[in-house]
Amino acid sequence: MSGTGPLGAAGAVLRRDLTLFFRHRSDIINPLLFFIIVVTLVPLGVGPEESTLRVMAPGVVWVAALLAAMLSLEGIFRSDFDDGSLEQLVISPQPLALLVLAKVFAHWLVSGLPLVVLGPVLGASLFLPDRAMGTLVLSLLLGTPILSLIGAIGVALTVGVQRGGVLLSLLVLPLYIPVLIFGASAVSSAAAGLPVIGPLALLGALLALALTLAPLGAAAALRISLS
């Protein structure tokens, strides 16, 4: 039996969202193409020298991941807001924060996880040393869920605003800075052969914080946007 308790409801939301995402594949693929294209633009802009690109690689991959994650954010709530199913979620008797967490998790599975997979490929194209690849994957694995979680608050706040896309980036990007700093510095340290446990631990701490607080914030923001 599912759909009875809070966990059942969260599971149902997760399954529904994943089904919806897989039926609109372009919504998933477009941010990934964006990720690839942004990284491709960098050598065209700064020149193909291996030494320059190698230094820039961690930052470039992380900045591109940040932008790609931000572009896909609207998918968390926008279409549900437009067709009214978001209102049904808000008035349902289940804890809204948990349902939001399920939606964010579904969104991360289709938008964040592919970035984790693509990251090393793009890193390699920028001559990132092999020894940094594991750290890159790990940092993206820890960091991209934070991006989705913080972003959910931003989307929840702007979902009622017409053309909220640019506004969303204005709200969310400053809050992404710590993730960028720790993510990119972990990869840089790994590339330089330095210990990486510090920044990765901090990313983990940020993830724990975001995982516990962001769903509550996003739920409160949804209630406000829909009132």
Next chain:
Amino acid sequence: MKRVQRGEVAIPTSITRRLWAFFHRLASPRYFYELAGKLVPWLGWGTVLLLAAGLYGGLWFAPADYQQGDAYRIIFIHVPAAWMSLFVYVLMAGAGFIGLVWRIKIADVVAKTCAPIGASFAFLTLCTGSLWGKPMWGTYWVWDARLTSELILLFLYLGYIALESAIEDRRTAARASSVLALVGVVNIPIIHYSVDWWHTLHQGPTVFKLGGPSISLDMLVPLLLMTLAFKLFFFTMLLVRARTEVLEREANSAWVRETVTSQ
């Protein structure tokens, strides 16, 4: 116990009860408008006096720094502005929290009014900092940890203002932007420390250090005077702007029409 009728203020028997009555009255837009109107001249003249004293102390009385010469004198603007930019953000989030939890209209007004003033303080901090940086560091901008944090604070203010102005309904706008301000308050320390940490990794060409081991009293007194002056200036501006905002929000009520037509 005598039951207090609706609209009747309980007879104040103790300090706490009197305080509560004051807060209840303060929440009424009309009372706030009138009280703010009375406070503004006092705060305004206080600002002028403290500013005059602080500027005299800072520009003439305080000795030149043995390393930086007269260029350091910009700190009398720069440092108070930087402190205020943080203080105003916290105040804004606090007012937003009060507005969210107790649904007090005045708190919404205060939070909204804080944002442009706080953003101006942050902007002033960045401007004065870069003007000071040119003779001292030889460049207008360095990716120093403090400069970067301040820039991000400015972005947070601008995001708040953008969200507040993007939502049509005033009540929703106030509540949504309050949530954003609270998220920002949780994030400010994280951003600050992460930027600090980032800076120690990417050691910049110059590191900010204050002239001596400790600031001399001749410099400290004008600095504190200027800080107080900035604080009073902020509250003056806050009340002036909040009064306008109250008039705008309460435009349909009878007392606003009376106030506006009688002037």
